Amino acid sequence: MSESTAPARNMVINGTVIDDTFAEGFGMRGTRVIITAQNHRWAFNAANAMTGFATSVIACGVEAGIERELAPSETPDGRPGYSVLLFAAGSAVLIKQLETRMGQCVLTSPTSAAFSGIDGGDRINLGKNLRFFGDGFQQSKKIGNKRYWRIPVMDGEFLVEETAGMVRAVGGGNFLVLATSQPEALAACEAAIDAMKKLPNVVMPFPGGVVRSGSKVGSKYKALMASTNDAFCPTIRGITRSDISPGIESVMEIVIDGLTEADVREATRVGVQACCDIGAKGGIRRISAGNYGGKLGQFQFHLHDIMGGTQ
């Protein structure tokens, strides 16, 4: 995802070296949408579609993911559901992406309904403009202080809350897993993601939560604003200014977006700890993080601070 500073001093947990470095996070705008359906299968289909092609704001507009499964007792309409989180670099992009994704992925999904998952914050359109799909047959229903739209569709009625809450959020939290082999790197990342998915308010937007193609800013090609993070590419380590220590064959990264700095920090701690639980015996040699020298992002997640006390 980004450049990294070389480690200065080391912390070691279960044989895994924790670099004295930090992840650099950015201020983002985020929202949460609760999607329900007749059963979890169809709620997942809608949520999965809505959070598809949403790995990085660089080309996708938003970074999004499924936060967690919701029991019927946890949803506004008492049906099974999922909560999804969407993050964008600015409010205009988030508003646009939310509208198009709602229209193409949730409105279209059988038996779905959608509700705001954040009561406060700035109100942005959730179903306010989708209602025009109803071609005049849509109906509004204001219940309490919330307005809902009922849009007639072929399977019945699509119920959607008019607005969702948009809040200031944090994106770009990350850590790198450096392992002696590719399967071991992936196994550690899977363990980390399994642990991190239990946390609220965060999503790991890349496929399965893991990214193998971390990038640096800039490229030798003028048209590209980002290119492969050669400092962590093991197959070219002999000819680049590599950050990879001997014996490391594969590096994978987990990127974290969260509603608050504390959420990203906690997700980082849980994820790194899960990797360290596997430790050096499982091939996890080092944990590092990506940053831009602290010049671009407003948040810094120092690994030693976060993992302090667990050594």
Add this chain to the structure above:
Amino acid sequence: MSALTFTARGMPAADIDCGGLTCDSLAGKSAAEVAKLPILVGGRQTPCGDVFDVSGSDTMQIVFRGNGATCNRIGAGMTIGSIRVEGDAGDHLGLQMKGGKITVTGNAGDFAACEMKRGRIVVQGNVGDSAGAPLPGNKKGMSGGMLVVHGNAGERLADQLRRGQILVAGNAGAYAASRMIAGTLVVLGTVGAHCGHAMRRGSLIVRQRPPLPATFADCGTHTLAFLPLLMASWKEAGAPFATLPVNPRAQRWMGDTGNGGKAEVLVWA
């Protein structure tokens, strides 16, 4: 502090305009000061103390006791606080109310919740005609809040209702939901003739099929996801509304096709 209480001095000779006796207008006044306030009795300005025995000090809680059937405009325009009417209330209960809560243990007269905007009115007995309607000549009735009637409602219930909910546990008279613009009217008992006449939008929710005009069209029985949400908002209305079994299935009639046909009558068991 005890509630500011207005106890009627015998049977009033004429209608009393209680519109000025709200939590908003009496804030900071003592019972003695309130007793000196002029109110309209039979169209003549009369000291409040001449028709009411005024006691108590908490102006955020007002109680009317005694024969209140001639007490009109109780809670008119109020924005905060609570008013409890122990007995009957007159006409225009909660007229243009903007917040707070009114409870009536008896019946209320005509035009209850007339042009109400926010807040809640609970009538344990019956309401007269034109509950939730606009003042004569105006074009929009109640536009927010909730009116809960545990007894029956008279004619023209929810006439030109614009927004908000009216819940009636008993029966409704003729022309219920007539000219309704939007909002929700729920009647658990029977509904009189000509219901939904010239209804434009909004929902009339009933438990048995009413005598609908021919200008309403059957749209079949469906699962409507908004019904459980709507019913959840009835929790604060108490029984019998809060204890109804949650059922998203309803037969949907749409009309009045003589006036756009976008309103719905939901027959829901």
